[in-house]
Amino acid sequence: MIVTSQMSRAIDTVKFIPLVRDNASDPLLPDFLGPRHWLDFRDDRLYGERLEELLRELHDQPRFRKPPLGRPSFLADPADPADPADLADPTVPASQPPVRDKPAATTAGAPQREASAASNALPTETHDLETARLRRQGEGWRVERQPLRLERALVELGGGINLPLLRIAGGEFVMGSPPDEQSRFDWEGPQHRVRLAGFWLGQTPVTQAQWRAVARLVPPLGQRWQRQLPANPSYFQPEGEKIEKFGSFSLLPGETNTDQRPVEQVSWYDAMEFCRRCESLLPDAAGLRCTLPSEAQWEFGCRAGTSTPYHFGNTITPDLVISSWDHQTTRVGRFPANGWGLHDMHGNVWEWCLDHWHETYDNAPVDGRAWIEPGGKDPNNRVLRGGGWIGDYGQHRSAMRFRSQPHTSQYVVGFRVVCLPQHSPINP
Numbered sequence: 001m002i003v004t005s006q007m008s009r010a011i012d013t014v015k016f017i018p019l020v021r022d023n024a025s026d027p028l029l030p031d032f033l034g035p036r037h038w039l040d041f042r043d044d045r046l047y048g049e050r051l052e053e054l055l056r057e058l059h060d061q062p063r064f065r066k067p068p069l070g071r072p073s074f075l076a077d078p079a080d081p082a083d084p085a086d087l088a089d090p091t092v093p094a095s096q097p098p099v100r101d102k103p104a105a106t107t108a109g110a111p112q113r114e115a116s117a118a119s120n121a122l123p124t125e126t127h128d129l130e131t132a133r134l135r136r137q138g139e140g141w142r143v144e145r146q147p148l149r150l151e152r153a154l155v156e157l158g159g160g161i162n163l164p165l166l167r168i169a170g171g172e173f174v175m176g177s178p179p180d181e182q183s184r185f186d187w188e189g190p191q192h193r194v195r196l197a198g199f200w201l202g203q204t205p206v207t208q209a210q211w212r213a214v215a216r217l218v219p220p221l222g223q224r225w226q227r228q229l230p231a232n233p234s235y236f237q238p239e240g241e242k243i244e245k246f247g248s249f250s251l252l253p254g255e256t257n258t259d260q261r262p263v264e265q266v267s268w269y270d271a272m273e274f275c276r277r278c279e280s281l282l283p284d285a286a287g288l289r290c291t292l293p294s295e296a297q298w299e300f301g302c303r304a305g306t307s308t309p310y311h312f313g314n315t316i317t318p319d320l321v322i323s324s325w326d327h328q329t330t331r332v333g334r335f336p337a338n339g340w341g342l343h344d345m346h347g348n349v350w351e352w353c354l355d356h357w358h359e360t361y362d363n364a365p366v367d368g369r370a371w372i373e374p375g376g377k378d379p380n381n382r383v384l385r386g387g388g389w390i391g392d393y394g395q396h397r398s399a400m401r402f403r404s405q406p407h408t409s410q411y412v413v414g415f416r417v418v419c420l421p422q423h424s425p426i427n428p
Contacts, residue, residue, distance in 0.1 A: 121285035122153040127164070129343075132320055132336035134313030143319050150341045152203060155281055157213040163202060163278065165419060166341050168301050170198040175299055176361055176399055181309055183394025187359050188401060194296045196368030197426065201293060201301050202416035204332035204343045205351060206274065208234050209259035211266070214277050227273040233265040234258070235411035236329045248327045260331040262349045262414040268292075268382045268406035271352045271415040278417060286419075291427045292354040293418040294370035295401065298385045302345040302398045304338040309397045310346055311338040316393045321347040329389050346396040349414035350384040354427050357381035357403035369426040380405060388412035 131148050134141045155163040176191040177184045215229040232239060236249050237258040251258070266274075271292055279290040293301070308314050322330050333343045354370035356379065365371055374380065381403040387396035390412055394400070404413065420427055 121283045121287075122155065122165075123162075124151050124153050126150075127152050127341070129333075129341060130336045131339055131341075132312050134315060134317065134320075141313070141315060141317065143317065145336060148337065148339075148341060152341070153200065155278060157210055157278070157281065158217065159213055161209055161213045163206070163210055163417065164204070165200040165417070166203050168199050168201050168297075168340065170196050171300070171305075172196070173300055173303060173305075174307070175296055175364075177309070177397070181397070181399070183392070183397065184399070185401075188361075188399045190361055192361055192364060192366060194300070194366050194368055196296060196300055197424070199293075199297055199426075200288065200419035201297065201342065202418070203337075203341060205262040205349055205414045205416045206271075207260050207332055208232070208237060208263045211263040211274065214274050217277055217280075220280060225273065226276060227269060229270055229273055229277075230266070233270075233409065234261070234263050235265050236261055250328070252330060255331065258331075260333070261329045262332055262344070264329065264349050264411045264414045265409045266414065267409045268352050268404075270409065274415075275417055282419075287422050288419040289422050289424075290417050290419050292352055292370075292415060294368060294427050295353045295355045295383050295385065296365070296368045296370075297418055297427075298351065298353050299398060300368070301340065301342055302338065302386070304340040304342065306339070306398075309399070311398060312336075316346070316396060321393070321396055322389050326389060345386055345398075347387050348389055349386070350388045350402065350410075350412055351386045352413065352415040353383040353385055355383045357383055367426070370428070372428060378403075378405070382406045384413060 126149060128147065128149050130145050132143050132145045135144045136142075150166065153165045153167070155165060157163055172193065172195045174191050175194045177188040178191060179189065181188075211229075211234075212232055215231050219225050238249075238251075275290040275292060279288075282288050282290070302311060304311050310316055310320075312320055320335050322335070329348055332348065335343070337343045338345055354372070356371060356374050358364065358371060358373075358375040359377075382405075384402045384404055385400070387400060395402075404410070418427065
């Protein structure tokens, strides 16, 4: 048995992939690998996915055996995250950088089976998109764009309209911002380590077309919806009432309608009703329920393994986010996605989260669950994330958080959907 290694090169990292050959006469690389033995990427999560795919193929080939150190962990059933009580001190000194997406400690096989069940029960499609990072170039910055291909699940809303969901693998990160981050507010701290189980997250904020499809749904026989939804609430659409002193509506170049713009002017209660109705459309075999993301889930998805103020780097540019000078929303997905394929995490509309508002992260949950415990000066406030089409760029940062009354509906606020295993205690 001969062990060889092939090295993949990227700007930021070097990875080694061991190949185990049964005899020296076999070719150095199996033919079926083709050109993929050179894996070129600089994101740990993408590397893990490609390595998983590679090793799965190796396991299916008779000439190649699994690596001698044992069966790769992802080929076994991974397990539930460790109990938060077993974690080390969740507080993190401000000087300690956030941990990149790190697999959570596991003890049972439920999450992987649930993810597989959901993937098998929901229609899926291969989706090609673009990601971007800001790189130093002399005294300034340049936008480096890269293609990304991924699989996404689709929730069929009716009328040919789907809600795309991306599987966000469980992991660990440091939530909040360091004291020296520009434009920071005190309520973004203290930084603390959070360990999350996997979940499904809407690839974009809910669009106006998706909202209308769900708002007109007829409830199952013998049931009633808990709340009536406005049929077409958005301000930024041809029929919207233009009574605000800020914001001006016009169709953007290439637009014939605003179907793909984010829905806004919906309350937290409206967003929750939308999620409940979406859940009624899921096949039982998916084993999922729909709700709003917890604040931790939202920030984990937004950062996509990064620790910079924005998922694309240390600063911001109108090439990558909507500018307040646009005076209105824009279609979702107009700008490059983050490294995990999520769009519009910086700007366009603020997004409702499930959590009650708290003035600091003192005593915050460390397992990714929503903090459902009224706090702050107004105990009814709920959390908003992401920044909107109006406001300075500092409000678009990954750690930025704000609050609003749950009954209010504003033309800068929308939301996205999260789907979780039905038995999960997270996001009750």
